[in-house]
Amino acid sequence: MITVLSPMAGVNDKTFRNLCLSMGADMVFTEMISVNGLVNGNKKSFEMLPDSEENAVIQLFGNNPEYFARASDVIRNCRPKWVDLNAGCPVPKVVKNGYGAALMRSPTLVRKLVETLASKGLPVSVKMRIGWEKEQNFMEVAHAALDGGAFLVSIHGRTVEQGYAGKANWEPARMLKEKMPIKVGVSGDIFSASDALNAMTFTNADMVFVARGAIGNPWIFRQIKEMTFGGKPTVITFKERRDILKQHLLNSIEEHGIHGIITFRKFLAAYLKGLPSSHAVKVKMLQMSDFNSLTEVVNAYFDKLISCERGGVERGNT
Numbered sequence: 001m002i003t004v005l006s007p008m009a010g011v012n013d014k015t016f017r018n019l020c021l022s023m024g025a026d027m028v029f030t031e032m033i034s035v036n037g038l039v040n041g042n043k044k045s046f047e048m049l050p051d052s053e054e055n056a057v058i059q060l061f062g063n064n065p066e067y068f069a070r071a072s073d074v075i076r077n078c079r080p081k082w083v084d085l086n087a088g089c090p091v092p093k094v095v096k097n098g099y100g101a102a103l104m105r106s107p108t109l110v111r112k113l114v115e116t117l118a119s120k121g122l123p124v125s126v127k128m129r130i131g132w133e134k135e136q137n138f139m140e141v142a143h144a145a146l147d148g149g150a151f152l153v154s155i156h157g158r159t160v161e162q163g164y165a166g167k168a169n170w171e172p173a174r175m176l177k178e179k180m181p182i183k184v185g186v187s188g189d190i191f192s193a194s195d196a197l198n199a200m201t202f203t204n205a206d207m208v209f210v211a212r213g214a215i216g217n218p219w220i221f222r223q224i225k226e227m228t229f230g231g232k233p234t235v236i237t238f239k240e241r242r243d244i245l246k247q248h249l250l251n252s253i254e255e256h257g258i259h260g261i262i263t264f265r266k267f268l269a270a271y272l273k274g275l276p277s278s279h280a281v282k283v284k285m286l287q288m289s290d291f292n293s294l295t296e297v298v299n300a301y302f303d304k305l306i307s308c309e310r311g312g313v314e315r316g317n318t
Protein backbone atom coordinates (compact mmCIF):
# COMPACT_ATOMS: atom_id res chain seq x y z
CA MET A 1 0.00 0.00 0.00
CA ILE A 2 1.35 3.42 -0.91
CA THR A 3 1.05 5.80 2.04
CA VAL A 4 1.11 9.54 1.56
CA LEU A 5 1.38 12.45 3.98
CA SER A 6 -1.56 14.52 2.73
CA PRO A 7 -0.96 18.24 2.16
CA MET A 8 -1.57 20.39 5.23
CA ALA A 9 -1.05 24.14 5.19
CA GLY A 10 0.78 25.32 8.32
CA VAL A 11 1.76 21.75 9.23
CA ASN A 12 3.84 20.06 6.51
CA ASP A 13 7.11 21.88 6.93
CA LYS A 14 10.41 20.20 6.02
CA THR A 15 10.84 18.85 9.56
CA PHE A 16 7.46 17.14 9.61
CA ARG A 17 7.85 15.82 6.07
CA ASN A 18 11.21 14.25 6.93
CA LEU A 19 9.86 12.80 10.16
CA CYS A 20 6.99 11.13 8.30
CA LEU A 21 9.39 9.80 5.65
CA SER A 22 11.57 8.33 8.40
CA MET A 23 8.47 6.63 9.81
CA GLY A 24 7.73 4.96 6.50
CA ALA A 25 5.55 7.39 4.53
CA ASP A 26 6.17 6.69 0.85
CA MET A 27 5.44 10.22 -0.30
CA VAL A 28 5.06 13.54 1.48
CA PHE A 29 3.14 16.56 0.23
CA THR A 30 4.27 20.10 0.80
CA GLU A 31 1.85 22.68 2.12
CA MET A 32 -0.15 24.26 -0.67
CA ILE A 33 2.10 26.80 -2.40
CA SER A 34 0.80 29.80 -4.28
CA VAL A 35 1.83 29.97 -7.94
CA ASN A 36 1.44 33.75 -7.69
CA GLY A 37 3.86 33.69 -4.76
CA LEU A 38 6.43 31.67 -6.70
CA VAL A 39 6.15 33.85 -9.78
CA ASN A 40 6.45 37.04 -7.72
CA GLY A 41 9.45 35.76 -5.76
CA ASN A 42 7.62 35.59 -2.43
CA LYS A 43 10.11 34.39 0.21
CA LYS A 44 7.55 32.36 2.21
CA SER A 45 6.43 30.48 -0.91
CA PHE A 46 10.03 29.61 -1.76
CA GLU A 47 10.70 28.41 1.79
CA MET A 48 7.91 25.86 1.40
CA LEU A 49 9.64 24.15 -1.53
CA PRO A 50 11.22 20.76 -0.80
CA ASP A 51 14.82 19.67 -1.24
CA SER A 52 15.52 17.60 -4.29
CA GLU A 53 16.36 14.52 -2.23
CA GLU A 54 12.97 14.32 -0.52
CA ASN A 55 10.22 12.04 -1.82
CA ALA A 56 8.11 15.15 -2.04
CA VAL A 57 5.06 16.15 -4.00
CA ILE A 58 4.62 19.87 -4.52
CA GLN A 59 1.08 21.11 -4.25
CA LEU A 60 0.27 24.33 -6.09
CA PHE A 61 -2.75 26.58 -5.86
CA GLY A 62 -3.87 29.36 -8.14
CA ASN A 63 -5.95 29.66 -11.31
CA ASN A 64 -3.87 31.41 -13.95
CA PRO A 65 -2.38 29.00 -16.53
CA GLU A 66 0.41 31.45 -17.36
CA TYR A 67 1.46 31.52 -13.69
CA PHE A 68 1.34 27.73 -13.50
CA ALA A 69 3.64 27.55 -16.52
CA ARG A 70 6.13 29.92 -14.93
CA ALA A 71 5.87 28.26 -11.51
CA SER A 72 6.66 24.87 -13.03
CA ASP A 73 9.92 26.27 -14.36
CA VAL A 74 10.75 27.31 -10.78
CA ILE A 75 9.86 24.00 -9.11
CA ARG A 76 11.67 21.81 -11.61
CA ASN A 77 14.95 22.32 -9.68
CA CYS A 78 13.39 20.72 -6.58
CA ARG A 79 12.88 17.53 -8.56
CA PRO A 80 9.50 16.69 -7.01
CA LYS A 81 8.01 13.22 -7.45
CA TRP A 82 5.13 14.99 -9.08
CA VAL A 83 3.12 18.19 -8.86
CA ASP A 84 -0.42 18.42 -7.53
CA LEU A 85 -3.16 20.91 -8.31
CA ASN A 86 -5.20 22.00 -5.30
CA ALA A 87 -8.87 21.88 -6.29
CA GLY A 88 -10.26 21.18 -2.84
CA CYS A 89 -9.28 23.91 -0.38
CA PRO A 90 -12.53 25.30 1.12
CA VAL A 91 -11.01 28.26 3.00
CA PRO A 92 -13.16 31.32 2.08
CA LYS A 93 -10.15 33.57 1.39
CA VAL A 94 -8.84 31.00 -1.11
CA VAL A 95 -12.18 30.21 -2.75
CA LYS A 96 -13.10 33.89 -3.05
CA ASN A 97 -10.07 34.42 -5.26
CA GLY A 98 -11.14 31.55 -7.51
CA TYR A 99 -8.51 29.10 -6.18
CA GLY A 100 -8.78 25.74 -4.39
CA ALA A 101 -12.30 24.32 -4.31
CA ALA A 102 -13.53 27.12 -6.61
CA LEU A 103 -11.83 25.19 -9.43
CA MET A 104 -14.38 22.39 -9.07
CA ARG A 105 -16.88 24.84 -10.56
CA SER A 106 -14.78 25.00 -13.70
CA PRO A 107 -13.63 21.59 -14.95
CA THR A 108 -12.45 23.22 -18.18
CA LEU A 109 -10.00 25.32 -16.19
CA VAL A 110 -8.87 22.26 -14.23
CA ARG A 111 -8.10 20.56 -17.53
CA LYS A 112 -6.23 23.61 -18.78
CA LEU A 113 -4.10 23.92 -15.63
CA VAL A 114 -3.27 20.20 -15.67
CA GLU A 115 -2.36 20.44 -19.37
CA THR A 116 -0.10 23.37 -18.65
CA LEU A 117 1.81 21.48 -15.93
CA ALA A 118 1.94 18.27 -17.98
CA SER A 119 3.29 20.17 -20.99
CA LYS A 120 6.29 21.06 -18.83
CA GLY A 121 7.10 17.38 -18.45
CA LEU A 122 5.90 17.06 -14.84
CA PRO A 123 3.72 14.15 -13.67
CA VAL A 124 0.49 15.77 -12.43
CA SER A 125 -2.25 14.93 -9.95
CA VAL A 126 -5.34 16.77 -8.77
CA LYS A 127 -6.62 16.82 -5.19
CA MET A 128 -10.29 17.60 -4.81
CA ARG A 129 -13.37 17.15 -2.69
CA ILE A 130 -16.68 15.46 -3.58
CA GLY A 131 -17.86 18.81 -4.94
CA TRP A 132 -20.12 21.60 -3.77
CA GLU A 133 -23.33 20.52 -1.99
CA LYS A 134 -25.45 21.39 -5.00
CA GLU A 135 -23.05 20.04 -7.58
CA GLN A 136 -21.15 16.95 -6.48
CA ASN A 137 -19.24 16.70 -9.73
CA PHE A 138 -16.10 14.82 -8.66
CA MET A 139 -16.50 12.46 -11.62
CA GLU A 140 -16.57 15.34 -14.09
CA VAL A 141 -13.54 16.98 -12.48
CA ALA A 142 -11.68 13.65 -12.53
CA HIS A 143 -12.45 13.36 -16.28
CA ALA A 144 -11.09 16.88 -16.80
CA ALA A 145 -7.93 15.92 -14.89
CA LEU A 146 -7.51 12.75 -16.93
CA ASP A 147 -8.09 14.58 -20.24
CA GLY A 148 -5.50 17.16 -19.21
CA GLY A 149 -2.93 14.40 -18.63
CA ALA A 150 -3.09 13.75 -14.85
CA PHE A 151 -2.06 10.27 -13.69
CA LEU A 152 -3.75 10.53 -10.28
CA VAL A 153 -6.73 12.13 -8.61
CA SER A 154 -7.12 12.13 -4.86
CA ILE A 155 -10.39 12.83 -3.17
CA HIS A 156 -11.19 14.03 0.33
CA GLY A 157 -14.59 12.48 0.94
CA ARG A 158 -16.44 15.58 2.03
CA THR A 159 -18.20 18.40 0.21
CA VAL A 160 -16.70 21.89 0.20
CA GLU A 161 -19.38 23.24 2.54
CA GLN A 162 -18.81 20.38 4.99
CA GLY A 163 -15.32 21.53 5.91
CA TYR A 164 -14.30 18.80 8.34
CA ALA A 165 -17.77 18.09 9.72
CA GLY A 166 -19.37 14.68 9.63
CA LYS A 167 -17.78 11.43 8.65
CA ALA A 168 -15.67 11.23 5.49
CA ASN A 169 -17.38 9.38 2.65
CA TRP A 170 -15.04 6.95 0.84
CA GLU A 171 -17.67 5.95 -1.71
CA PRO A 172 -16.64 8.57 -4.33
CA ALA A 173 -13.06 7.23 -4.22
CA ARG A 174 -14.44 3.72 -4.77
CA MET A 175 -16.51 4.95 -7.73
CA LEU A 176 -13.56 6.76 -9.28
CA LYS A 177 -11.41 3.66 -8.99
CA GLU A 178 -14.11 1.48 -10.51
CA LYS A 179 -15.05 3.76 -13.37
CA MET A 180 -11.97 5.71 -14.39
CA PRO A 181 -8.65 4.67 -15.93
CA ILE A 182 -6.66 6.81 -13.50
CA LYS A 183 -4.88 6.20 -10.20
CA VAL A 184 -6.90 7.17 -7.14
CA GLY A 185 -5.92 8.42 -3.70
CA VAL A 186 -8.38 8.23 -0.82
CA SER A 187 -8.40 10.91 1.88
CA GLY A 188 -10.50 11.53 4.95
CA ASP A 189 -10.62 10.23 8.51
CA ILE A 190 -7.56 7.97 8.39
CA PHE A 191 -6.63 8.08 12.07
CA SER A 192 -5.18 4.60 12.55
CA ALA A 193 -3.56 1.79 10.62
CA SER A 194 -6.85 -0.10 10.57
CA ASP A 195 -8.62 2.96 9.13
CA ALA A 196 -6.05 2.92 6.31
CA LEU A 197 -6.60 -0.76 5.62
CA ASN A 198 -10.38 -0.36 5.73
CA ALA A 199 -10.23 2.58 3.31
CA MET A 200 -8.07 0.60 0.90
CA THR A 201 -10.25 -2.49 1.11
CA PHE A 202 -13.41 -0.45 0.58
CA THR A 203 -12.17 1.72 -2.29
CA ASN A 204 -9.45 -0.39 -3.89
CA ALA A 205 -7.57 2.93 -4.18
CA ASP A 206 -3.91 3.10 -5.17
CA MET A 207 -2.82 5.38 -2.35
CA VAL A 208 -4.00 6.30 1.11
CA PHE A 209 -3.62 9.91 2.24
CA VAL A 210 -3.04 10.54 5.95
CA ALA A 211 -3.53 14.10 7.24
CA ARG A 212 -4.68 14.93 10.80
CA GLY A 213 -3.99 11.33 11.81
CA ALA A 214 -0.25 11.93 11.45
CA ILE A 215 -0.06 15.00 13.69
CA GLY A 216 1.49 13.88 16.99
CA ASN A 217 1.22 10.36 15.64
CA PRO A 218 3.77 10.10 12.80
CA TRP A 219 4.39 6.42 13.56
CA ILE A 220 1.01 5.76 11.91
CA PHE A 221 2.95 5.24 8.68
CA ARG A 222 5.06 2.50 10.25
CA GLN A 223 1.97 0.91 11.75
CA ILE A 224 0.19 0.92 8.37
CA LYS A 225 3.17 -0.90 6.84
CA GLU A 226 3.20 -3.44 9.68
CA MET A 227 -0.50 -4.18 9.29
CA THR A 228 -0.24 -4.35 5.51
CA PHE A 229 2.28 -7.13 5.88
CA GLY A 230 -0.02 -9.02 8.21
CA GLY A 231 1.58 -8.02 11.50
CA LYS A 232 0.18 -6.20 14.49
CA PRO A 233 1.03 -2.51 14.67
CA THR A 234 3.79 -1.98 17.22
CA VAL A 235 2.64 -0.12 20.30
CA ILE A 236 4.66 3.05 20.76
CA THR A 237 6.31 3.25 24.17
CA PHE A 238 6.44 6.42 26.27
CA LYS A 239 10.20 6.49 25.79
CA GLU A 240 9.90 6.39 22.00
CA ARG A 241 7.19 9.02 22.10
CA ARG A 242 9.37 11.30 24.22
CA ASP A 243 12.41 10.76 22.00
CA ILE A 244 10.47 11.48 18.82
CA LEU A 245 8.85 14.56 20.39
CA LYS A 246 12.23 15.96 21.48
CA GLN A 247 13.91 15.29 18.16
CA HIS A 248 10.94 16.88 16.37
CA LEU A 249 11.28 19.97 18.56
CA LEU A 250 15.03 20.21 17.90
CA ASN A 251 14.55 19.86 14.15
CA SER A 252 11.79 22.43 14.21
CA ILE A 253 14.13 24.93 15.86
CA GLU A 254 16.84 24.07 13.37
CA GLU A 255 14.43 24.80 10.53
CA HIS A 256 12.66 27.88 11.88
CA GLY A 257 15.05 29.30 14.45
CA ILE A 258 13.69 30.08 17.90
CA HIS A 259 10.22 30.56 16.35
CA GLY A 260 10.33 26.77 15.85
CA ILE A 261 9.11 26.38 19.45
CA ILE A 262 5.92 28.24 18.53
CA THR A 263 5.35 26.32 15.30
CA PHE A 264 5.95 23.11 17.27
CA ARG A 265 3.08 23.81 19.68
CA LYS A 266 0.41 22.20 17.51
CA PHE A 267 2.48 19.00 17.44
CA LEU A 268 3.26 19.19 21.14
CA ALA A 269 -0.42 19.28 22.04
CA ALA A 270 -1.06 16.31 19.76
CA TYR A 271 1.84 14.26 21.14
CA LEU A 272 0.36 14.65 24.62
CA LYS A 273 -3.26 14.02 23.66
CA GLY A 274 -4.84 11.27 25.70
CA LEU A 275 -1.78 10.66 27.90
CA PRO A 276 -2.30 10.26 31.67
CA SER A 277 -2.56 13.52 33.64
CA SER A 278 -1.42 15.49 30.63
CA HIS A 279 -3.85 18.41 30.75
CA ALA A 280 -2.13 20.65 33.30
CA VAL A 281 1.36 19.93 32.00
CA LYS A 282 0.21 20.58 28.44
CA VAL A 283 -1.19 23.99 29.39
CA LYS A 284 2.14 24.79 31.04
CA MET A 285 4.23 23.58 28.09
CA LEU A 286 2.15 25.51 25.57
CA GLN A 287 3.05 28.74 27.33
CA MET A 288 6.78 28.14 27.30
CA SER A 289 9.05 29.66 24.72
CA ASP A 290 12.42 28.73 26.16
CA PHE A 291 13.93 25.51 24.84
CA ASN A 292 15.76 24.43 28.02
CA SER A 293 12.82 24.97 30.35
CA LEU A 294 10.45 23.25 27.96
CA THR A 295 12.77 20.25 27.62
CA GLU A 296 13.01 20.01 31.42
CA VAL A 297 9.23 19.86 31.79
CA VAL A 298 8.94 17.34 28.96
CA ASN A 299 11.61 15.15 30.58
CA ALA A 300 10.06 15.35 34.04
CA TYR A 301 6.61 14.44 32.72
CA PHE A 302 7.78 11.54 30.57
CA ASP A 303 10.21 10.22 33.22
CA LYS A 304 7.22 9.50 35.43
CA LEU A 305 5.35 7.75 32.62
CA ILE A 306 8.40 5.75 31.63
CA SER A 307 8.97 4.52 35.18
CA CYS A 308 5.31 3.45 35.37
CA GLU A 309 5.70 1.70 32.05
CA ARG A 310 8.78 -0.13 33.29
CA GLY A 311 6.76 -1.03 36.35
CA GLY A 312 4.38 -2.86 34.08
CA VAL A 313 1.63 -0.30 33.66
CA GLU A 314 1.58 -0.58 29.87
CA ARG A 315 -0.63 1.86 28.12
CA GLY A 316 -2.48 0.83 24.97
CA ASN A 317 -1.58 2.59 21.74
CA THR A 318 -3.61 5.66 20.83
Ligand SMILES: Cc1cc2nc3c(=O)[nH]c(=O)nc-3n(C[C@H](O)[C@H](O)[C@H](O)COP(=O)(O)O)c2cc1C
Pocket residue numbers: 006007008009010011031032059086087088089127156168187188189190191209210211212213
Ligand atom coordinates in the same frame (compact mmCIF):
# COMPACT_ATOMS: atom_id res chain seq x y z
C1 LIG B 1 -4.50 21.88 9.05
C2 LIG B 1 -4.88 21.34 7.70
C3 LIG B 1 -4.37 21.91 6.57
C4 LIG B 1 -4.72 21.40 5.31
N1 LIG B 1 -4.15 21.96 4.19
C5 LIG B 1 -4.40 21.41 2.97
C6 LIG B 1 -3.72 21.89 1.82
O1 LIG B 1 -2.86 22.78 1.88
N2 LIG B 1 -4.03 21.33 0.62
C7 LIG B 1 -4.96 20.31 0.51
O2 LIG B 1 -5.20 19.81 -0.60
N3 LIG B 1 -5.58 19.82 1.60
C8 LIG B 1 -5.31 20.33 2.81
N4 LIG B 1 -5.89 19.80 3.93
C9 LIG B 1 -6.79 18.63 3.77
C10 LIG B 1 -6.04 17.31 4.05
O3 LIG B 1 -5.01 17.09 3.13
C11 LIG B 1 -7.00 16.11 4.03
O4 LIG B 1 -7.52 15.92 2.74
C12 LIG B 1 -8.15 16.29 5.02
O5 LIG B 1 -7.69 16.78 6.27
C13 LIG B 1 -8.90 14.98 5.26
O6 LIG B 1 -8.06 14.04 5.83
P1 LIG B 1 -8.10 13.67 7.42
O7 LIG B 1 -9.55 13.50 7.78
O8 LIG B 1 -7.30 12.40 7.46
O9 LIG B 1 -7.49 14.81 8.15
C14 LIG B 1 -5.60 20.31 5.18
C15 LIG B 1 -6.11 19.74 6.35
C16 LIG B 1 -5.76 20.23 7.60
C17 LIG B 1 -6.33 19.58 8.83
